[in-house]
Amino acid sequence: MQPSSSSSQMLNMGCGSIYHPDWVNIDMVAADRRHVQAHDLRQGLPYADHSFVACYSSHFLEHLDRGQAFNSLRECWRVLQSGGILRVVVPDLETIARHYLELLDQLDRAYWANKIERSGDEQTFKTELANGISADANHITSENQGTEPHNTTSSAKSKLAQMPRLDPEISETTDDLDSQPELWANYDWIMLELLEQSVRSQTGGEMGAYLANLQPEQSEFVRSRIGAELDRYQAALQSPVPSRWHKLRTSSIRSLWQKVRVAIARQLVWLVAGKEASNAFEIGLFRTAGEIHQWMYDRCSLARLLEQVGFSQISFLSATTSQIPDFDRYELDYKDGQVLRPNSIFVEAIKP
Structure with a gap:
């Protein structure tokens, strides 16, 4: 394993589309090849021990199963220097559940x-x-x-x-439940947050359909839950779909070879086992591709996981507070006066 070619000593693991050029940014798929390294994070981090003073990961762990999440955090522990800071951001199961129960109670009372x-x-x-x-x-x-x-x-x-x-x-x-459209809309959204991202079987799922048809009166509650994610999603809807040639031209050789292998397997499954098996194969491919949530965390389960990995001095903070020097300058959790992912737990821990 080699240190990153960047002089930065701060790592952003599973960065997605939120990254800063002053950090070493790495993800399963590179959103920007100039600043993001593509790497299968399930196979560990490609960096030497004690390479970083800080490690940040936002809305990545929930896409891993529990064993993979433990291993990824253990890799963060390995590449951090003694005294290094780990900052983890994940969807907050507790607040989702509390919103769900509150909205359920309101609907129940109305009924x-x-x-x-x-x-x-x-x-x-x-x-x-x-x-x-x-x-x-x-x-x-x-x-x-x-x-x-x-x-x-x-x-x-x-x-x-x-x-x-x-x-x-x-x-x-x-009058009746149908006279509570805003209440129902909020309830429908929180149900999507609670369950849909774990059970969907196609890209975007019902949450994507909900956002694509979001009405103005629904947007306030949704924005209070997902913040700037709503802006990014709506911008993506307006963006042109990349052509097949563009996708091929920007894909790595390894990625192209994997696509060829999957295409061959697709045809073989269809020929040998038929349509039903082919559909099951497609669902299996999708559910292992990284989009779905494989686990959810609250403050207790996340703190316990960090302790099991070996971290100490666990602190629950906010989007605007951090022990990482000048963290707000990088606009990873808070930008333009807006929390990027307000439905989250923000936690930091120290490597002894």
């Missing part, structure tokens, strides 16, 4: 308020609902188990009686 309003009386509605629940439960029990129906009315009524009385103002102002 029950509407039902109560339409019944005309809250207690009557609860009683009727309890009777309906017990009737359904008796039917299911006797049908599935072949036993005599047992009375669950009192149990259901007891649980429903514990429901808190809803604010009358909610009942007065809520």
